[in-house]
Amino acid sequence: MKNEVHNSHLSAANSQLSVICKNIVKTYNKGEVKAVNAVSFDVQKGELFGLIGPDGAGKTSIFRILTTLLLADSGTARVEGLDVANDYREIRNMVGYMPGKFSLYQDLTVEENLRFFATVFGTSIEDNYELIKDIYDQIKPFNNRRAGKLSGGMKQKLALCCALIHKPTVLFLDEPTTGVDVVSRKEFWEMLDRLKKQGITIVVSTPYMDEATLCDRIALIQNGSIMSIDTPDNIVKSFPKPLFAAKADNIYTLLQDLRSADEVESCYPFGEYLHLTVKTATSDIDSIKQIAGKDTVNGLEVKRIGPTIEDSFIRLMNEDNVKENTKEKADGK
Amino acid sequence: MENKAISCKNLTKQFGDFKAVDRVTFDVEQGEIFGFLGANGAGKTTAMRILCGLSFPTSGEATVAGFDVYKQQEQIKKNIGYMSQKFSLYDNLTILENIVFYGGVYGVSRVDIKIRSDELISTLGLEKEAKKLVGELPLGWKQKLAFSVAIFHRPKIVFLDEPTGGVDPVTRRQFWDMIYQAAESGITVFVTTHYMDEAEYCDRISVMVDGRVEALDSPTNLKNKFQTDTMDNVFYQLARGAKRADS
Incomplete structure (x- = not known):
C-alpha cells in the first residue's frame, strides 16, 4: 500500500x-x-x-x-x-x-x-x-x-x-x-x-x-x-420513479400478469403487496388498475407508496446488471 | 388426517426437564406454503427434526405425508426434500455431480436423472456452469440450485430452513418465485425465515414461543388479530414475552 x-x-x-x-x-x-x-x-x-x-x-x-x-x-x-x-x-x-x-x-x-x-x-x-x-x-x-x-x-x-x-x-x-x-x-x-x-x-x-x-x-x-x-x-428520496403497491386475492397470478404487461418497468413481491414501477412518467392508480385487468381481478387493490431502502437497493442492483450486460455485449462476450 | 401434508397433535419433545417442543398441534394442507416462525431457541429446529424423521418425539402424534413419525421415519425421509442455509450442496462437486448424487440418494432412476438434470440446468440457465464446482457459484445461485436439488425427486413436502439468509434482495425474490412454482405444482412448502416480509408470502404462518405454537393463521388474519399492519409487529408482540429466547 x-x-x-x-x-x-x-x-x-x-x-x-x-x-x-x-x-x-x-x-x-x-x-x-x-x-x-x-x-x-x-x-x-x-x-x-x-x-x-x-x-x-x-x-x-x-x-x-x-x-x-x-x-x-x-x-x-x-x-x-x-x-x-x-x-x-x-x-x-x-x-x-x-x-x-x-x-x-x-x-x-x-x-x-x-x-x-x-x-x-x-x-x-x-x-x-x-x-x-x-x-x-x-x-x-x-x-x-x-x-x-x-x-x-x-x-x-x-x-x-x-x-x-x-x-x-x-x-x-x-x-x-x-x-x-x-x-x-x-x-x-x-x-x-x-x-x-x-x-x-x-x-x-x-x-x-x-x-x-x-x-x-x-x-x-x-x-x-x-x-x-x-x-x-x-x-x-432519490428513487427516480413513482412506486406503486398492488395486491389481489391471487397475488402470484397478478405478479405474472403485471410482469408480462408492456407498460410495466419492474414488478416484484414485497411482503403482502407487489411493488411496481411503470415506464410512462405520468401514471396514476387508475392506469395501474387498467394494466392489471381491473374488472377481471378479484380483490384488486392499488396504492401509491414511498420506496424503502430495499426498493432502492433492488433498483440500483438492476441498473447495475443492465449496465454489466450491455458492457458484456459490447465486449462481444 | 391422511389428506393433510403434515398433522401434529400434542407433539412434545423433552430433554430432561426441558420441554423443547411442548404439546404442539397443527395441520399443514397439501400444496400450502406454511411459514414456521419463532424466536431463537423457541423449538423450531427440534420440531423440524421430528417432522423430517430425524428425531423421535417424547409424546404426542404426528404424521408427515401420511407416515407416522414414530414408526415410518424411513418412508418420511423418502417423501420429503430438505434444504437449509447451512448445509445444502457439496462445494467440491460440480453442479451436475451434485444433482446426480442427490438424485441417486433419493432413488431417482438413471434415465430420469438424465432427463431431469438436463431440464433443470436449462431452466436455471446454468448450461455453461454445469461442469463448474458448486463452490465457485455465488451464494444466491447456490441457494437456488440447492432448492432445485431438494425437490429433484418430486417430494410431497419440502422443508426449507432459513433458505434465504444473507442473500441479496433480488435473488431472494427469485428464490420465492421458485417456491411459488413448487407450490403450484402441488409440493407442500414448510419454511422458516427471519425476514418478516417473507412471512407475508406464506399462505399461513405459525409462531412458536417457548416450545408452544402461540399463533397460527394467515398473515392477514394475524395482523388483524394483533391490530397492526406488519408481520414484524405481530412477531414482536408474540416473541418479546418469550422467557427462554435467550437461555
Missing part, C-alpha cells in the same frame, strides 16, 4: 473523519476474484455508518482491511488518522472489532472471556465497567456459562462486550445481527444507539435492509462496489 505524503498534515476537514477509505481494491485467487473494487468512503467521528449488502458483497474484506487484519492490493485507508498498513499497532489498540463469525473462546466462560480480552488490552473489566454495563447486565446471570453454550442472542452480546472492553474510539461490527430474531435485533440496535451517544464511531454491516434506516449514513454495496452512499432518507 502506498504511503501518503502528508502524513502529519491532515487537513482540518480530515480531522473530523474517523475512517477514510480511498480506492481500496482487494482480490483473491491471484486476482481472479475481485472482492473489493475501488471502494471509497469516509466515516465522520461519532457517526453510525452502515455497509448494507448481501453475502459476498465485500463487506467482510473491507472490515478486515480497516481493522488491519488484511492488506489491500491497492488504495489507502486511515482509521483515526492512522494508516492501516504502517500504523497497525496503534490502530489495533484503538478499534473494537466484532467479526461476523463468533470468535470468542467457546470453552471459556462469559466472565473468563471478558477478563481475557480486558487483560490483552492492558485493562480490566472494572476500569471500563460503565461502558459495557448496560449490555453486560443482560448476560451477567450466565457469568459462569461457557461461551459455546450460549444462545445466538447472548453470544452476540458477549462479543459486543469483548469488543468494547478497552474503550475503543471506533467500533467495527461485521453483521452482528445475522441469523438473530426480530426481538434480539431490535434490542441490539438500541444498544448501538446508546453507544453512539457516548461518542463512539460505529461502522456496522448488515444484510437486513430494514436496519439501514437506523444508521446516520449508509453505503449500499454489491459485488465489491458501492452503488450509493448517503443518508437513508436521501437514498430513498
Whole structure:
C-alpha cells in the first residue's frame, strides 16, 4: 500500500473523519476474484455508518482491511488518522472489532472471556465497567456459562462486550445481527444507539435492509462496489420513479400478469403487496388498475407508496446488471 | 388426517426437564406454503427434526405425508426434500455431480436423472456452469440450485430452513418465485425465515414461543388479530414475552 505524503498534515476537514477509505481494491485467487473494487468512503467521528449488502458483497474484506487484519492490493485507508498498513499497532489498540463469525473462546466462560480480552488490552473489566454495563447486565446471570453454550442472542452480546472492553474510539461490527430474531435485533440496535451517544464511531454491516434506516449514513454495496452512499432518507428520496403497491386475492397470478404487461418497468413481491414501477412518467392508480385487468381481478387493490431502502437497493442492483450486460455485449462476450 | 401434508397433535419433545417442543398441534394442507416462525431457541429446529424423521418425539402424534413419525421415519425421509442455509450442496462437486448424487440418494432412476438434470440446468440457465464446482457459484445461485436439488425427486413436502439468509434482495425474490412454482405444482412448502416480509408470502404462518405454537393463521388474519399492519409487529408482540429466547 502506498504511503501518503502528508502524513502529519491532515487537513482540518480530515480531522473530523474517523475512517477514510480511498480506492481500496482487494482480490483473491491471484486476482481472479475481485472482492473489493475501488471502494471509497469516509466515516465522520461519532457517526453510525452502515455497509448494507448481501453475502459476498465485500463487506467482510473491507472490515478486515480497516481493522488491519488484511492488506489491500491497492488504495489507502486511515482509521483515526492512522494508516492501516504502517500504523497497525496503534490502530489495533484503538478499534473494537466484532467479526461476523463468533470468535470468542467457546470453552471459556462469559466472565473468563471478558477478563481475557480486558487483560490483552492492558485493562480490566472494572476500569471500563460503565461502558459495557448496560449490555453486560443482560448476560451477567450466565457469568459462569461457557461461551459455546450460549444462545445466538447472548453470544452476540458477549462479543459486543469483548469488543468494547478497552474503550475503543471506533467500533467495527461485521453483521452482528445475522441469523438473530426480530426481538434480539431490535434490542441490539438500541444498544448501538446508546453507544453512539457516548461518542463512539460505529461502522456496522448488515444484510437486513430494514436496519439501514437506523444508521446516520449508509453505503449500499454489491459485488465489491458501492452503488450509493448517503443518508437513508436521501437514498430513498432519490428513487427516480413513482412506486406503486398492488395486491389481489391471487397475488402470484397478478405478479405474472403485471410482469408480462408492456407498460410495466419492474414488478416484484414485497411482503403482502407487489411493488411496481411503470415506464410512462405520468401514471396514476387508475392506469395501474387498467394494466392489471381491473374488472377481471378479484380483490384488486392499488396504492401509491414511498420506496424503502430495499426498493432502492433492488433498483440500483438492476441498473447495475443492465449496465454489466450491455458492457458484456459490447465486449462481444 | 391422511389428506393433510403434515398433522401434529400434542407433539412434545423433552430433554430432561426441558420441554423443547411442548404439546404442539397443527395441520399443514397439501400444496400450502406454511411459514414456521419463532424466536431463537423457541423449538423450531427440534420440531423440524421430528417432522423430517430425524428425531423421535417424547409424546404426542404426528404424521408427515401420511407416515407416522414414530414408526415410518424411513418412508418420511423418502417423501420429503430438505434444504437449509447451512448445509445444502457439496462445494467440491460440480453442479451436475451434485444433482446426480442427490438424485441417486433419493432413488431417482438413471434415465430420469438424465432427463431431469438436463431440464433443470436449462431452466436455471446454468448450461455453461454445469461442469463448474458448486463452490465457485455465488451464494444466491447456490441457494437456488440447492432448492432445485431438494425437490429433484418430486417430494410431497419440502422443508426449507432459513433458505434465504444473507442473500441479496433480488435473488431472494427469485428464490420465492421458485417456491411459488413448487407450490403450484402441488409440493407442500414448510419454511422458516427471519425476514418478516417473507412471512407475508406464506399462505399461513405459525409462531412458536417457548416450545408452544402461540399463533397460527394467515398473515392477514394475524395482523388483524394483533391490530397492526406488519408481520414484524405481530412477531414482536408474540416473541418479546418469550422467557427462554435467550437461555
